[in-house]
Amino acid sequence: MRNGFKYLTVGEEDSQWGLYLNVAGSSTIESGKEYPPVGHPSGYYFNWQEGRILYEFQIIYISEGAGIFENQHGRFSIKPGSIIFLFPGIWHRYKPLMKTGWTENYIGFNGKFANSLFNHKLFTPQTPVLHIGNKEEILDTYLKIFDLVQSEQPGFQQIASGMTMKLLGYIISIEKQKGFSGKRIAKIIEEARFMMRKHVNQEINLEQIARQHHVGYSYFRQMFKKYTGVSPGQYHLQLRILRAKELLATTNKSVKEISFDLGFKSIYYFSNMFKKKEGMNPSTFRKNRMN
Secondary structure, eight states: OTTEEEEOOOOHHHHHHSOEEEEEEEEEEOTTOOSSOSOOOTTTOOOTTTOBOOSSEEEEEEEEEOEEEEETTEEEEEOTTEEEEEOTTOOEEEEEOTTTOEEEEEEEEESHHHHHHTTSTTOBTTBOEEEOOOOHHHHHHHHHHHHHHHHOOTTHHHHHHHHHHHHHHHHHHHHHHHTTTTOHHHHHHHHHHHHHHHTTTSOOOHHHHHHHTTOOHHHHHHHHHHHHSSOHHHHHHHHHHHHHHHHHHHOOOOHHHHHHHTTOSOHHHHHHHHHHHHSSOHHHHHHHHHO
């Protein structure tokens, strides 16, 4: 869908799915050309003087060129590899620089899942622009969504919604990796994760791991949580609980034996941790799997 766009009708089944597309498009605006191009419905078209307010989310990827974006929270520069987030009810305006133009790829969507996804701390009207760079996986996801929208085969909305969530996942992953690229701590964290998986059947002295790599534990813990989303202790505990679930589902070992095999201090401690993570005790989990 190069230099094209498509506005979509949404059925009841689509809206009940939780995330549905309203529009998808891609345009190359040559240098010196007026913006935005004509042809968009009145609810989407805007001019620079007035800006606009939409009642949907949009994710716009600028793969080439440069420009500016403004909303009620400020003015932001746009360059190749910028992502622009538009939020329902938030006034905004944007345009490419006359001397450069730009190539924009965009999708607009709504739904209860969309509202939930945009509760992530990375996506806020206060920080509506992220510079993630030219990423093949981002552009490829847009192109796949465009193909789905063009064909409008049965169920395309459901597949496109999954691709939209995948796109947001890529963006979060790329942003998380920014603080670790080429840094020694990234290698330390990967080695620590390997050790945790290797020794999933026993307690691990996490402070000792930090000392072995000559970093302070508080710094190691902080960076580990930023890298994985959980603390080192919780990460290792989750691995052990996952292994416990596997043993409960595939072996005849008693809960006590599994607790011992995984190095928990006591069956009571194991059962308590298991219930906190899974919402039920190990025996109930096994019984439910057998039914």
